[in-house]
Amino acid sequence: MAPIPHRNLTKSNAQFQKAVKRMPLGVSSTFRYWGDERTIYVHHGKGGRTWDIDGNCYVDYRLGYGPAILGYADDRVDEAARRGMEVGGVFALSTERELMVADRIAKMVEGVDLVRFSNSGTEAVMAALRVARAFTGKDSYILIEGSYHGLFDAAMWMSNVADWDPASGTDPATVPYSMGIPKTLKELVYLTPMNDLNRLEDIFKKHADKIGAMLLEPMMGNCCAISATTEFVRAARALCDKYGVLLIIDEVKTGFRVAKGGVQSLHGVRPDLCTFAKAMANGYPIAALGGREDVMRTFRYGGAAHGGTYTAHGVSIAAAEKCLEILDETPALATLAAYGEKLKAGLKDILDRRGIVHSFSGHSSMFGLFFAPKPPSDYRAWKRSDYTFYDKMAYHLHDLGIICEPDSREPWFMCEAHDQSCLEDTLRAVEAAVDLTLEQVKGEASA
Ligand code: PMP
Numbered sequence: 001m002a003p004i005p006h007r008n009l010t011k012s013n014a015q016f017q018k019a020v021k022r023m024p025l026g027v028s029s030t031f032r033y034w035g036d037e038r039t040i041y042v043h044h045g046k047g048g049r050t051w052d053i054d055g056n057c058y059v060d061y062r063l064g065y066g067p068a069i070l071g072y073a074d075d076r077v078d079e080a081a082r083r084g085m086e087v088g089g090v091f092a093l094s095t096e097r098e099l100m101v102a103d104r105i106a107k108m109v110e111g112v113d114l115v116r117f118s119n120s121g122t123e124a125v126m127a128a129l130r131v132a133r134a135f136t137g138k139d140s141y142i143l144i145e146g147s148y149h150g151l152f153d154a155a156m157w158m159s160n161v162a163d164w165d166p167a168s169g170t171d172p173a174t175v176p177y178s179m180g181i182p183k184t185l186k187e188l189v190y191l192t193p194m195n196d197l198n199r200l201e202d203i204f205k206k207h208a209d210k211i212g213a214m215l216l217e218p219m220m221g222n223c224c225a226i227s228a229t230t231e232f233v234r235a236a237r238a239l240c241d242k243y244g245v246l247l248i249i250d251e252v253k254t255g256f257r258v259a260k261g262g263v264q265s266l267h268g269v270r271p272d273l274c275t276f277a278k279a280m281a282n283g284y285p286i287a288a289l290g291g292r293e294d295v296m297r298t299f300r301y302g303g304a305a306h307g308g309t310y311t312a313h314g315v316s317i318a319a320a321e322k323c324l325e326i327l328d329e330t331p332a333l334a335t336l337a338a339y340g341e342k343l344k345a346g347l348k349d350i351l352d353r354r355g356i357v358h359s360f361s362g363h364s365s366m367f368g369l370f371f372a373p374k375p376p377s378d379y380r381a382w383k384r385s386d387y388t389f390y391d392k393m394a395y396h397l398h399d400l401g402i403i404c405e406p407d408s409r410e411p412w413f414m415c416e417a418h419d420q421s422c423l424e425d426t427l428r429a430v431e432a433a434v435d436l437t438l439e440q441v442k443g444e445a446s447a
Contacts (some may be wrong), residue, residue, distance in 0.1 A: 006399050011053045015041045034406060045072030047417035050403060058403040059422045061412040066221065066253050066278035066366065070323065070332060071417025077282040077322045082128070084318025090310055097321055098312045104324045105290055108260045111249070111270040112290030116299060117312040121252035121277035122150030124287035127306050128273045129154055129429075132246040134304035135295050138212035140188045142203060142245075145172070146223035146379030146409075147194075149215055149250050154183050157189045161379045172380070193378040195232045201239060202408035208243035216271075218263045221253025225362025225411040226376055246272040246295065252287070253278055256327050257413075258363040263442055266363075270366035273440040279327070286312070324385070333365065336414040339423070340364030343414070346427040350434055356389075365413045382409065392440055402426055 016039050019026035025033040033039050040052040050060040063069070070077060087095065095119050102115035118124040133139055141154070149155035156177040164172035174191050190207060192199045204211070216236055218228040228236075240247040248271060254263035255276035264271055266341075272295055277287035289306075290296075299306045326332055341364045351358045361368040361375035370376065372385035390408035397404055402425075404412055 003296075007056045007267055007401075008054050009037065009040065009052075009056075012040045013037055015053060026249055030301070034398075047071040047073075048419065049420045055403065058398075058401050059418070059426050060403040061280075061414070061426075062403050062405055062410070063413040063415055064278075064283055065410070066101065066257065067281075067283040068415050069257060069279040069336070070282050070326060071415045072283070074282050074323075074417070076326060078318050079239050079285075080322035081315050081319040083372070084315040087318070090313055092309065094312070095314065096330075097314075097317050101312075101320050101324065102288075103318055104321070104328060105276070105288055108256070108324070108328055109262055109264070109274065109276075109290060111262075111264050111274050111292075113293040114296035115288055115290045116296070116306050117317070118277075118287040118289060119285050119308060119310050119313075120150070121250075121275065121287050121417070122152050123308065124154075124252070124275040124289045125149045125155060125215070125248070125250055126152045127289050127304075128248045128275050128291075129215070129294060131298050131304040131306070132138050132213035132273060135298045136212040136244060136246060138210055138245075140190065140207065140210040141212060141215040142190045142192060142200075144216060144220070145191055145193045145226075146158075146220050146226060146382070147215065147217040147250070148220070148222035149217070150252070153181050153185055154188070157186060157191065159191050159193075159379065161383050164383060166380065166384055178315040187306050193380055194226060195229055195377045197232060197235050200232075200236065204239045204243045204245070208245060211243070211245050213246045213248050213273075214240055215248050215250060217250045217252075217254075218267060219254050219258060219366070219367065221411065222380075223379055223409050224368030224369070224370065224376065224382055225255035225366055226378060226382065227362060228267070229377075230267045230269075233264075233269045237269050237271075248273045248275070250275050252276065253366065254363075256280060256324065257333070260328060260333065263363075280323060281316055281324045282318040285310075286316035286320050291404060316344055332357070332416045336416045336418065337364040339418045340367060340414040342423055343412075343418075343426065346423065347430060349428065350431050354434060354438065356434070365414050368411045370408075389437060389441065393430075393433050393437040395417060395437045397429060400433055402429045402431035402433075 016026045027033045037174045043051045043053045050058045106112045115371045145159040159172040160175045190203045220226045251262040256279040259265050273291035298304045359370050370385050371389045376382045387408040394406045
């Protein structure tokens with residue numbers, strides 16, 4: 001087997017030095033900064049692979065945090081986007097195509113009667129929370145520990161599990177994700193662990209008179225794909241019904257990925273509102289908010305506001321039309337899930353041969369890898385697993401031509417274009433990375 005050459009990052013490092021003078025951390029999103037000497041700049045992507053400006057080729061399992069569901073630069077979607085460009089941009093008016101895409105979403109997702117478009121997942125969730133508050137007249141909301149709903153102030157509260165001591169016998173502190181979040185907003189948030197029915201019920205019993213919405217990501221796309229049980233999702237539905245709270249299922253990552261009808265279809269639960277983004281248009285910026293007719297009709301003059309200069313942009317809506325058509329009418333989702341199964345089997349084989357205890361969470365189209373016998377059922381259990389092995393391994397994987405998130409809390413994403421050659425390159429790299437990690441761990445233990 002040919003040795004895998006280690007990376008040369010000369011050009012990326014030089015680019016970083018230039019970029020950092022003009023852009024904070026040299027990037028357009030803080031998560032793209034991986035260190036002064038490990039931040040890579042992309043030349044292009046095609047299919048399941050990304051090339052950096054030094055010419056290093058990577059099999060990519062981040063896929064831009066999920067959007068490239070068919071693979072980068074998919075000819076079918078790009079051709080549709082080019083036709084969308086001819087429409088002329090944005091008009092502050094609507095086009096016929098918007099309805100076609102809304103119809104397609106309503107056909108694919110049972111929980112969707114009506115649709116509005118946004119530009120990003122953040123915007124869609126923000127609109128969902130606003131309309132839920134408008135509809136119920138209640139401002140507080142429930143969040144699940146470990147979930148992520150975008151970068152807007154209301155969603156930027158979390159349980160600080162990373163710095164929490166599981167032996168302390170206390171709950172992790174509720175903290176803002178970032179500086180700059182008004183402290184007064186904390187009063188509106190109720191954070192609770194995934195799959196803890198008793199705690200959830202307790203919150204409803206004590207505070208439902210103030211709670212307008214429960215935001216639920218039944219497969220946490222930013223937290224190792226830790227998954228809700230069907231029992232938990234159904235209980236959440238029942239509690240929301242009982243106490244007059246709207247259930248918002250955030251499908252920004254799972255939508256049009258884990259199933260045509262989203263993660264809600266896997267649980268057989270209909271939310272009042274649901275949000276979509278990533279996989280909708282294979283990477284073109286668009287998101288959607290869908291839901292119950294009576295709730296969605298709260299978007300009206302004098303009701304809840306919704307809009308934006310770029311919503312349903314001609315290019316993105318044309319890309320969404322084509323991408324959703326492919327996901328709905330071809331076996332693309334089955335293809336990428338089958339790839340995920342093969343990848344998991346290959347990873348398992350490598351780890352089993354070395355006696356490394358591990359497990360997988362999530363769905364074969366987006367899964368988390370854990371170094372614990374059972375995948376965690378909530379974020380607190382992640383803290384108890386050996387995620388340091390993953391973090392070290394990810395570092396080596398980057399050098400060996402695999403893009404995965406350096407942080408174990410981000411799942412691996414599959415796309416339709418991942419093929420046998422991607423699989424072989426990945427498994428070869430993983431085998432080498434695991435051995436390097438084992439050596440590193442041994443070295444650290446004896447140091
Ligand atoms: N909700 C979920 C579940 C997400 O995963 C994300 C993005 N990772 C968002 C909302 C925010 O989406 P965006 O980055 O497009 O604003």
